[in-house]
Amino acid sequence: MKKMPIPGKNRRTPGVLLISSLVIFAIMLILTAGFRVVRHALFRFAGGFFYPYLTAAAPAEQLSDTSLLLLDKSELAARVEKLTGVNRELALQSQAAESLMEENRSLRNMLHLRFRSEQRYIIAEIMLRDPLNFGNGFTISRGTRDAVVPGAAVVSVDAAGQTVLVGVVSEAGARTSWVMTVQNPALRISGRVDSNREIGFTHTQEHSAARGRITFGMLPMRNDYIHGNIVSTTGFERGIPGGIKLGELHTLNLLRSYEQEDFNCELIPAADPAALRFVAVAIIPPVQEERR
Numbered sequence: 666m667k668k669m670p671i672p673g674k675n676r677r678t679p680g681v682l683l684i685s686s687l688v689i690f691a692i693m694l695i696l697t698a699g700f701r702v703v704r705h706a707l708f709r710f711a712g713g714f715f716y717p718y719l720t721a722a723a724p725a726e727q728l729s730d731t732s733l734l735l736l737d738k739s740e741l742a743a744r745v746e747k748l749t750g751v752n753r754e755l756a757l758q759s760q761a762a763e764s765l766m767e768e769n770r771s772l773r774n775m776l777h778l779r780f781r782s783e784q785r786y787i788i789a790e791i792m793l794r795d796p797l798n799f800g801n802g803f804t805i806s807r808g809t810r811d812a813v814v815p816g817a818a819v820v821s822v823d824a825a826g827q828t829v830l831v832g833v834v835s836e837a838g839a840r841t842s843w844v845m846t847v848q849n850p851a852l853r854i855s856g857r858v859d860s861n862r863e864i865g866f867t868h869t870q871e872h873s874a875a876r877g878r879i880t881f882g883m884l885p886m887r888n889d890y891i892h893g894n895i896v897s898t899t900g901f902e903r904g905i906p907g908g909i910k911l912g913e914l915h916t917l918n919l920l921r922s923y924e925q926e927d928f929n930c931e932l933i934p935a936a937d938p939a940a941l942r943f944v945a946v947a948i949i950p951p952v953q954e955e956r957r
Contacts, residue, residue: 786820786945787811792841800938801849802832807946808840816904818947819844821936829910829935830898831944844944847911847934848879856881856896856911856932861889864899867911867932874931878915882929890914890928904949910935 736744793804807813817834832846833854845852850868857864869882884890894914900907915931 785948787813787948789813789819789842789944789946791942791944800846801851802835802843802845803938805842805844805944805946806840808838808842810839811946812948813837813842813946814904814949816902817949818898818902818905818909819944820909820947821941821944823910823935827910827935830905831936831938831941833902833905834946842946846938847936848938850879854905854911855899855901857899857907858884858890858914859895859897860891861887863887865896865928870929875916878931878933879912880929881912881914881932882927884928884930886927890930892916896932904947906947 787807789805789807791803792806795802805819813834815834815837819831819834820828821831823829830847832844832849833852834842835845836843847854847867850873853866853868855864855866863885865881865884867879867881870880874880881896892913892915896911896914898905898907898909898911912932912934915933
């Protein structure tokens with residue numbers, strides 16, 4: 666005799682299977698996410714804490730001294746600090762070497778200068794600068810024992826290899842001398858505009874020029890003065906040869922001085938005393954030798 670099926674049992678079976686599947690799927694998702702989180706955490710932990718040990722085999726082939734792998738962290742840190750100090754010293758030495766090379770190039774340029782036949786030049790080092798009067802003068806390592814006398818021209822060489830006037834020896838001692846630069850308001854010398862051969866003088870105005878410039882005036886009235894005209898020494902001053910670059914014209918103004926109208930302007934000096942360490946000093950021959 667057949668058993669009769671229990672009413673409602675088969676109806677509940679599909680629902681239970683669906684719920685069970687969803688629960689199992691959710692558990693798998695949770696396990697997968699948890700595994701990824703745990704694996705990421707383990708990788709980070711292993712990469713930070715065990716890095717020297719996990720990567721020891723890889724760089725060992727690239728190391729010239731494999732004994733470094735046997736050192737602990739403190740010893741490695743000490744060696745790194747020592748090497749850092751050595752690198753710092755080498756960088757300073759390299760910078761000093763570059764500075765010496767630049768000075769040597771400047772000295773070589775000055776040694777190849779061509780001067781007037783009745784004069785010779787000697788190289789001097791700038792020894793002292795007055796912090797309160799930095800741009801107006803400095804002390805050099807030559808004096809009367811080297812035949813340096815007041816009024817002698819002090820020159821240098823620019824980047825193009827052209828001779829430029831730095832200043833004039835103002836006071837000369839036995840072993841050192843004081844140089845008054847072109848920027849010093851107390852130094853008034855003549856200059857010739859190369860384009861038209863007209864002559865003017867430095868520091869002719871009472872007011873000071875803009876920074877990095879000096880006043881230059883008493884030029885005859887003409888229409889051909891332009892910005893950038895080269896101004897060179899005239900040779901009128903006994904210790905200053907002619908043809909040495911003094912600077913370039915800048916601002917032009919028409920002013921009245923000494924009861925006449927003339928041009929007064931600003932001049933950009935060719936030499937920057939702050940950037941110099943060595944200069945060349947003219948040796949002025951005695952008057953007796955010149956007469957011969």
